[in-house]
Amino acid sequence: xxxxxxxxxxxxxxxxxxxxxxxxxxxxxxxxxxxxxxxxxxxxxxxxxxxxxxxxxxxxxxxxxxxxxxxxxxxxxxxxxxxxxxxxxxxxxxxxxxxxxxxxxxxxxxxxxxxxxxxxxxxxxxxxxxxxxxxxxxxxxxxxxxxxxxxxxxxxxxxxxxxxxxxxxxxxxxxxxxxxxxxxxxxxxxxxxxxxxxxxxxxxxxxxxxxxxxxxxxxxxxxxxxxxxxxxxxxxxxxxxxxxxxxxxxxxxxxxxxxxxxxxxxxxxxxxxxxxxxxxxxxxxxxxxxxxxxxxxxxxxxxxxxxxxxxxxxxxxxxxxxxxxxxxxxxxxxxxxxxxxxxxxxxxxxxxxxxxxxxxxxxxxxxxxxxxxxxxxxxxxxxxxxxxxxxxxxxxxxxxxxxxxxxxxxxxxxxxxxxxxxxxxxxxxxxxxxxxxxxxxxxxxxxxxxxxxxxxxxxxxxxxxxxxxxxxxxxxxxxxxxxxxxxxxxxxxxxxxxxxxxxxxxxxxxxxxxxxxxxxxxxxxxxxxxxxxx
Numbered sequence: 001x002x003x004x005x006x007x008x009x010x011x012x013x014x015x016x017x018x019x020x021x022x023x024x025x026x027x028x029x030x031x032x033x034x035x036x037x038x039x040x041x042x043x044x045x046x047x048x049x050x051x052x053x054x055x056x057x058x059x060x061x062x063x064x065x066x067x068x069x070x071x072x073x074x075x076x077x078x079x080x081x082x083x084x085x086x087x088x089x090x091x092x093x094x095x096x097x098x099x100x101x102x103x104x105x106x107x108x109x110x111x112x113x114x115x116x117x118x119x120x121x122x123x124x125x126x127x128x129x130x131x132x133x134x135x136x137x138x139x140x141x142x143x144x145x146x147x148x149x150x151x152x153x154x155x156x157x158x159x160x161x162x163x164x165x166x167x168x169x170x171x172x173x174x175x176x177x178x179x180x181x182x183x184x185x186x187x188x189x190x191x192x193x194x195x196x197x198x199x200x201x202x203x204x205x206x207x208x209x210x211x212x213x214x215x216x217x218x219x220x221x222x223x224x225x226x227x228x229x230x231x232x233x234x235x236x237x238x239x240x241x242x243x244x245x246x247x248x249x250x251x252x253x254x255x256x257x258x259x260x261x262x263x264x265x266x267x268x269x270x271x272x273x274x275x276x277x278x279x280x281x282x283x284x285x286x287x288x289x290x291x292x293x294x295x296x297x298x299x300x301x302x303x304x305x306x307x308x309x310x311x312x313x314x315x316x317x318x319x320x321x322x323x324x325x326x327x328x329x330x331x332x333x334x335x336x337x338x339x340x341x342x343x344x345x346x347x348x349x350x351x352x353x354x355x356x357x358x359x360x361x362x363x364x365x366x367x368x369x370x371x372x373x374x375x376x377x378x379x380x381x382x383x384x385x386x387x388x389x390x391x392x393x394x395x396x397x398x399x400x401x402x403x404x405x406x407x408x409x410x411x412x413x414x415x416x417x418x419x420x421x422x423x424x425x426x427x428x429x430x431x432x433x434x435x436x437x438x439x440x441x442x443x444x445x446x447x448x449x450x451x452x453x454x455x456x457x458x459x460x461x462x463x464x465x466x467x468x469x470x471x472x473x474x475x476x477x478x479x480x481x482x483x484x485x486x487x488x489x490x491x492x493x494x495x496x497x498x499x500x501x502x503x504x505x506x507x508x509x510x511x512x513x514x515x516x517x518x519x520x521x522x523x524x525x526x527x528x529x530x531x532x533x534x
Contacts, residue, residue, distance in 0.1 A: 004073035005123070011066035012127035016135050018059040019273055024139075025052045027266030035261055066124050074119035081115075081298050082108045088302040100301060107298050114291030122281070122288040129277035136274045140267050144259060147246050147267045151274050154242030158278045161234050186210060235282045239275035246271040313383055314392040318474045319346040320506050322367055326376030329362050334528055337363055339376065342524040346474070349497060349507045351520035358526045360510045361402065364477045367508065368399055398473040402480050404464025406452035411437070412444040414452075414463060421470030430496035431465035432489045458484040469496055476500060478509040482516060494519040 029048050032039050039045070089104040133155075141148035187210065250264040327340040337359030344350040352360040365371040366378050369385045378385045385393070398418075406414050421427050428434040436459045440446040452460040461484045468476060481497070482490040490513070498519055501507045509516065517523060 001073060001077060004069050004076075004119075007069050008066055008073075008124055008127050009131070011062045011069070012124070012131045014062040015059055015066075015128060016132040018055045018062065019132060020136060020139050020270065022052055022055040022059070023269040023273065024266050025055065027269050028262045031260070031262035031265050067120065070120040070124055071116075073123075074116045077119060078112050078115055081295070081302075082112055084302045085112075085298050103297060104301060107294055107301070111294035112291065112298060114288070114294050116291065117284065118288035118291045118295075121284040125277060125280040125284045129281045132277050133274055136270050140270050140274070143263050144250075144267045146249060146253075147271065150245050150249060151242060151271060154238065154245065155274065155278070157238045157242075158235055158275065158282065161231070161238065161282075231282060235279045239272070239279050242275055243271045313387050314389050315381055315383065315396065317381060319504060320396065320474055321345055321381050322378065322475070322506060322508065324363065324366070324376065324378050327363065327366060327373050327378060328375035329359060329366060329371055329373050331357065331359060331362065331528070333357065335359075335374070336528045337526050338528055340524075340526060341376075342522075344506055344508045344522070346504055346506045347501055348521035349501045349509060349519055350522045350524060351517055352508065352510045352524050352526050353512055353517065354526035358528050360526050361479050363526065364399065364479055364508065364510065367475075367477060368397055369393060396473055397475045397477060398468050398471040399477040400464050400468050400479060400481055402483065404452070404460055404467070406448060406455075406460060406463065408450050409448060410444065411440065411446050411448060411463070414448060415444075415467060415470070418467060418471070421467070422472070424466075424470060427466045427470030430469040430492070430499075431462045432485075432492050433459075433462040433466040436462055456484075458486075458489070461485060462489070465493055465496075469500070474505055476505055476507045476509075478507065480510055480512075482511065482513065487515070490515055 025048055029045055029052070033045075042049075085104050085107055089100055092100065137148060137151060137155075140151060190210065247268055250259060250268055253259045254261065254264050322344040324340050324342050328335045328338050330336075336357055340359070340363065342350070342352075352363055354360055362371055366373055367385065369388065369390050372386070380388065380393070405417065407417065415421060415424065415427075425434070428437065436455070437443050446454065448454045452463070455463065461481075465481060468478065468481075476497070478497070482493055485493065494515060497507060497509065501521070509520070511517065511520075
C-alpha cells in the first residue's frame, strides 16, 4: 500500500497548492475589478484568467487521479485481506474452523467491501486535511494574523467533536456487523435446510425468526445512519460559524480601512478551505467505520497463534501401520473420542463404530493431521503425525468425508479433482458410478452445480467413491462410504474396499450397518467417555 499512499500524498500536495493559488489569484482579480474601473476588460485579466483556469483544471485532475489510485488500492487491499482470511481460517483445525467459519464468510462476502470507502474517500480526505489545512492557515496568517487567530480558535472544535462522535459510531458499527453476521448465518442455514423443511412441511417456521433478525439489523443500521447525519450537521455548523467569524471580522475592518480588499477577499476565500478537509474527514469516517470494524475482525482471524513448527519427516513405505494411543479430542460435549487406543494394519479393514457424536469422524481427521488432539497421539509406522510433513502425508491418504466435495463443473472435472485417475473405467465400475453415467445426458461432460446439484445423494456418493477407487494412495479414510446406497450398491462397494485392503492398503472406515461391520477385519467401538477394542 505504500506506493498508493505516496501517490495519494503527492496528489494532496497538488490539490493544496492549486487551491491556495486559485484563491489568491481570484481574490486579487475581484479586488482589482472592483477598485480599478480601468481594468475591467477581458484583455487586462487574460493572463490571470488563464492561470486561474489552469489551477482549477490541475485541481480537478489531481482529484481524479487520486480517486483512481484509491480505487486500485482498495481493490488490491480487499483482495489481499480476503485471501489472508481464507488462508488463515481454512488452515485451522476443523473444530476451530467451524466456530469461525460464519464470521469469515460474512467478512469475505461483504464485510470487507466496507473498506472501499476507507481507501477511496477517507484516506484522500485525511491526506488533504494533513496538507491543505496547515498550508492554508499559514497563507492566511501571512495575509492577516487576526483572521488566522480566529481560525485557530475554531479549528480544534472539529476534531474534538469528531472523536466524540466517532466513539459512538464505532460501537454502532460493531453492533451492525454482529447483527449482519447473525442474519447471514441464519439465512445460510435456512437456505441449506429448505429441502428438509419442505419435506416436513415446516417451510414457514423460520420466517418469524428471520423477520426479527432483519428488523434488528435494520434498527442497528438506522441508528448508525442517525449518528452519521447528526455528526455531519454538527461539523457543518462549527465550520459555518468559524467562516462567519472570519467574514464578520474582515467586513468590520474593511469598513474602517484596516485591511485591503484584495487581502480580505483572499482570506475569505481561503477560510472555508481550512475547515472543509476536516469536515470531509469527519463525514467519510462514518462511511469507512463499518469497513474498519470488519478489518479489526479480519485481523483477529488472521492473527491467531501459529502452531509450533513441524518437522519434515516423510514416510515412503506403502505398508503403513496407524496407531492411536490415548487419543482425546475436545468436542462440543466433552472429549470425543476420549482416550481412544486402537490400531489399523495394512491389508486389513478397520471399522470405527459407535453412537452419534462419539468422535468417529474426528478420529479420521486426527489421523489425517487436520485436528490436534489435546491428549494422546496418532502415529504412523511409529512416527507421530504431528511430526510428519503434512503435504507429503496427505499425498498418501485418500479421504472420503460424509459429504463428498463436489464443485461446479463437469463430471470429469469432479472425478479428476484430486489428481488424474489411471483407469477411470475400473474406478467408476467399482463404485457403481458407470450406471449413473449412462443416465446423464452428456455422460462425463454433464455439468454439475454447486455441491453436486444435478445428482442425487446416492449418485454423489458413488462419484466420491469412484475418486477413492481411482486413487493409488496406500491409506483410505472412509467416513460412512455406503451411506445413501441400496443393498446391492453397498455390497459392490464393500467388495471393492476389501479388494483394496487385500492389495495392501490400510483402510479405516466409519460405519454402522451390519454389512459394513461384517466386512471388517477389526472393529473399534468409539464412545465419548470410553472405548472398547473388539
